[in-house]
Amino acid sequence: MSENKKEEIIKVNHITKRYDDNSVLEDFSLSVYEGEVVVIVGPSGCGKSTILRIMNGLEPIQKGEVTYRGEKVDGKLGSITRIREKVGMVFQSYELFPHKTILQNVMLAPVLVQKRDKKEVKEEALQLLARVGLAEKKDSYPRQLSGGQKQRVAIVRALCMHPEVLLFDEVTAALDPEMVREVLEVILSLAKEGKTMVIVTHEMAFAEAIADRVIFLDAGQIEEEGTAEEFFRHPKSERAKQFLNSFTYEKK
Amino acid sequence: MNWEVIGSYLPLYWKAMLLTLRIGWIGIVFAILLGVLCAIVRFYKIPVLSQLAGVYIEVFRNTPLLVQLFFLYFALPKIGIPIRADFCGALGLALLGGAYMAETFRSGLESVAGIQTESALSLGMNKSQVVTHIIFPQAFARSVPSFVANIIFLLKETSVFSAISLMDLMFTAKDLIGLYYKTTECLTLLVVFYALILIPVSVLGDRLERRVRHAEFGD
Numbered sequence: 488m489s490e491n492k493k494e495e496i497i498k499v500n501h502i503t504k505r506y507d508d509n510s511v512l513e514d515f516s517l518s519v520y521e522g523e524v525v526v527i528v529g530p531s532g533c534g535k536s537t538i539l540r541i542m543n544g545l546e547p548i549q550k551g552e553v554t555y556r557g558e559k560v561d562g563k564l565g566s567i568t569r570i571r572e573k574v575g576m577v578f579q580s581y582e583l584f585p586h587k588t589i590l591q592n593v594m595l596a597p598v599l600v601q602k603r604d605k606k607e608v609k610e611e612a613l614q615l616l617a618r619v620g621l622a623e624k625k626d627s628y629p630r631q632l633s634g635g636q637k638q639r640v641a642i643v644r645a646l647c648m649h650p651e652v653l654l655f656d657e658v659t660a661a662l663d664p665e666m667v668r669e670v671l672e673v674i675l676s677l678a679k680e681g682k683t684m685v686i687v688t689h690e691m692a693f694a695e696a697i698a699d700r701v702i703f704l705d706a707g708q709i710e711e712e713g714t715a716e717e718f719f720r721h722p723k724s725e726r727a728k729q730f731l732n733s734f735t736y737e738k739k
Numbered sequence: 740m741n742w743e744v745i746g747s748y749l750p751l752y753w754k755a756m757l758l759t760l761r762i763g764w765i766g767i768v769f770a771i772l773l774g775v776l777c778a779i780v781r782f783y784k785i786p787v788l789s790q791l792a793g794v795y796i797e798v799f800r801n802t803p804l805l806v807q808l809f810f811l812y813f814a815l816p817k818i819g820i821p822i823r824a825d826f827c828g829a830l831g832l833a834l835l836g837g838a839y840m841a842e843t844f845r846s847g848l849e850s851v852a853g854i855q856t857e858s859a860l861s862l863g864m865n866k867s868q869v870v871t872h873i874i875f876p877q878a879f880a881r882s883v884p885s886f887v888a889n890i891i892f893l894l895k896e897t898s899v900f901s902a903i904s905l906m907d908l909m910f911t912a913k914d915l916i917g918l919y920y921k922t923t924e925c926l927t928l929l930v931v932f933y934a935l936i937l938i939p940v941s942v943l944g945d946r947l948e949r950r951v952r953h954a955e956f957g958d
């Protein structure tokens with residue numbers, strides 16, 4: 488595949504992840520290449536969130552190694568903050584900072600962590616907010632925004648750090664249906680720009696539209712992997728077929 | 740009611756109120772510092788210190804201030820640590836208040852932590868940046884109502900200072916009643932002066948509460 492020529496950005500290499508005695512991932516490997524959109528789908532509890540959290544060092548692992556451009560990703564190492572600047576994450580529950588305005592939410596980390604010039608960051612933040620249609624909300628507080636608006640701010644907040652990879656963990660799962668589209672469209676536009684992304688989602692139509700590569704996960708194993716076309720049109724495994732069938736009423 | 744008597748007592752009450760305020764203010768400031776410190780130690784489960792803080796909080800929350808003051812004022816000198824009455828009052832108040840403030844602030848910290856921390860970490864912040872910019876401001880905002888309630892509680896508690904012969908409001912009232920038997924006037928003044936201390940605190944507390952909670956809760 489053409490991906491192999493591209494540079495490997497995140498490499499999850501034969502890792503084992505357990506919570507106490509409960510083994511979630513066993514000898515699991517996955518690489519993310521520059522410019523690709525990897526979509527991870529699978530039934531609830533199969534370990535999708537865990538994988539994303541491991542990719543930016545939020546979750547310790549018991550065996551194996553995760554690297555970002557060859558550098559070890561480990562929540563306990565001092566280098567982790569530098570890596571996290573480059574690996575942005577957006578959460579299902581938005582997690583905006585409620586005591587800060589929208590603009591402050593977006594500006595905080597670039598100024599505090601990256602020590603960038605305030606004026607320059609502000610300009611960029613306003614541009615990004617305008618891009619997602621929220622320029623006029625800059626002085627509002629998160630509580631004054633709808634779920635969809637909050638999630639768009641969360642994406643902008645991650646973008647303002649100039650990350651190389653973005654991790655999305657079911658970012659529309661908490662939203663009312665009519666707000667899902669406004670958020671997904673922002674993510675689709677990022678894909679068009681060639682941003683590298685790892686997306687966990689239950690929105691199958693969206694997954695099909697955006698994915699360069701689909702990973703179907705079941706019980707902590709990669710059950711099937713392929714292009715969007717391959718996975719959604721011609722699933723090979725029984726499990727994948729079953730899984731996709733469970734969504735069909737949504738598509739009709 | 741004899742207004743002339745009241746007029747002549749006013750300066751004494753005024754002086755007593757200043758004493759109550761002076762000791763109360765120092766005690767409360769240290770109570771907050773001590774409380775925040777203990778809350779952090781407990782929240783981050785720092786070994787040994789966390790257990791010590793736990794014991795301290797249990798002991799001081801479960802004994803009356805009067806007993807604590809007696810202990811500090813009468814027992815400490817016996818083991819060679821003499822202590823001034825006003826210092827003792829402030830210390831007692833700080834220790835009692837610290838125990839209450841600690842629990843208040845800890846529950847504030849607990850209600851914020853978790854995924855807010857993760858979201859801040861994922862933006863590349865280090866632990867101390869997360870604490871100072873994300874956890875603390877929110878925990879503090881959430882704790883303000885209980886902080887204010889604690890402060891009012893502590894100011895009321897100062898009425899036992901008279902037991903270690905500090906000439907506070909209570910002492911002054913009791914003393915004057917004992918000397919001149921003007922009970923009604925003395926007690927009326929006592930109520931008025933306590934209200935004079937506590938109502939402004941309550942009003943200011945309300946304001947502060949609304950101010951710090953504005954961002955998050957909008958009320």
Ligand SMILES: Nc1ncnc2c1ncn2[C@@H]1O[C@H](COP(=O)(O)OP(=O)(O)OP(=O)(O)O)[C@@H](O)[C@H]1O
Binds near residue numbers: 506509530532536537
């Ligand atoms: N903090 C934790 N402690 C113990 N077990 C956990 C913890 N977090 C997750 N797990 C377990 O790990 C497994 C994988 O969880 P994970 O959250 O990665 O699943 P998921 O695929 O994201 O599911 P969903 O689609 O419901 O979000 C689950 O069985 C879950 O019970």
Ligand SMILES: [Mg+2]
Binds near residue numbers: 535
């Ligand atoms: Mg999940």
